[in-house]
Amino acid sequence: RDNHRSLLDQSIYLVTHYYFARLPVSLILIIICILTPFAVLWPSTMNIIEPFENTTAINNDILLSASNLSFAQNRFNQ
Known part of the structure; x- marks a missing residue:
C-alpha cells in the first residue's frame, strides 16, 4: 500500500x-x-500634559467590567 x-x-x-x-x-x-x-x-x-484626564474613565471601565464579571459569575452559579 x-x-x-x-x-x-x-x-x-x-x-x-x-x-x-x-x-x-x-x-x-x-x-x-x-x-x-x-x-x-x-x-x-x-499623558504628560493632562495626566489625570482619562484616569476616571479608565477606572470606571475597569469597575464596570469587574461588576459585569461578578454578575455573570453569580448568574452562572445559580
Whole structure:
C-alpha cells in the first residue's frame, strides 16, 4: 500500500507542521490579544500634559467590567 505514509513520516509532518508552524502563530496571536488592551490604555494614562484626564474613565471601565464579571459569575452559579 503506497498511499499510507510511514509512522515516521507522519510524526515528522505533525512535529514540523504543528510545533513549528501552528503553535508559534497561535501563541503570537494569543499574546497580541492579551497585550493589546494594555497598549491601548497606557498612552492615555501616561499623558504628560493632562495626566489625570482619562484616569476616571479608565477606572470606571475597569469597575464596570469587574461588576459585569461578578454578575455573570453569580448568574452562572445559580
